[in-house]
Amino acid sequence: MTIQHFLTLKDLPVVDIRGIVERAIELKNDPNLAANVSRKTLGLVFEKSSTRTRAAFEVAMTQMGGSSMFLKSSDSQLGRGEPIEDTSRVLSRLVDCIALRTDKHSKLENFAEHSRVPVINALTDEFHPCQLLADMQTFIEKRGDISGRSVAWIGDGNNVCQSYINAAEVFNFELRISCPKGFEPNKNLLSNNAKRVYLNSDPISAVRGTDLVVTDVWASMGQETEQKERASAFKNYQVTSELMSYANQYALFMHCLPAHRGEEVSCDVIDAHDSVVWDEAENRMHSQKALLELLI
Ligand code: CP
Ligand code: NVA
Secondary structure, three states, X not given: OOOOOEOOHHHOOHHHHHHHHHHHHHHHHOHHHOOOOOOOXXXXXXXXXXXXXXXXXXXXXXXXXXXXXXXXXXXXXXXXXXXXXXXXXXXXXXXXXXXXXXXXXXXXXXXHHOOOOOEEEOOOOOOOHHHHHHHHHHHHHXXXXXXXXXXXXXXXXXXXXXXHHHXXXXXXXXXXXXXXXXXXXXXXXXXXXXXXXXXXXXXXXXXXXXXXXXXXXOOOXXXXXXXXXXXXXXXXXXXXXXXXXXXXXXOEEEEOOOOOXXXXXXXXHHOOOOEOHHHHHHHHHHHHHHHHHHXX
């Protein structure tokens, strides 16, 4: 029997991904509808820091009557060099689903290959699909269907940006990515999605007429030593209220958080009424609940 993993948004049929988002909206309106997963355990194996992803998974499991077990790599034998395959073999005999946050995406794939239970990508250097479930839920709740709309990504072509590229295909929207030279997303991912995804180094023309403007930190986890060099490369890519003024009148602002105010986003934008970052953060829980219902 093949095990259904969720390593990127492309791992499930389009209808299932859209279904997760619809279900998340339903569960938010009536949490009593959620499946009962009593006696089920979600393993959370994190090699990087987290606030939202971890909290959202733990609360989701508690509300559904199950439990979760958090393992930080540095406190487990993983941090002392136990092969990730062995960790996967052992944990997957004990729990019903595992969410892994790690660096290389290939490490996650390797973990999934050796797992007896579904594995969820809780963020890798290349993708952050759980974030996109929440972002799509948030847009749809606030503005209706995202199909046929325009989205601008301003800043680094990072893991969240690359999941936006996958989401553009699944949810059928146009994505305009504006990043400095040398910080573009993966070339193959771009060329495979050339029908809907465009690169535009000028943030103003990327944002013009869009319904959603999204950004993320300039230096992701693991890139701390590049912070200074990146701050200089990205200085013209801050989302300011002036930049937002080129978007459509009812355009939303999103950021996966944590945010660095005064770097990738100005204070007045992230704290403005069309910023939906707190809804996005809350929706991590509702959408991950819907994902767990499907996988467990
Ligand atoms: N957005 C997000 O994944 O946040 P955490 O790193 O806090 O989990
Ligand atoms: N791009 C960021 C996202 C954090 C949720 C990082 O990888 O650090």
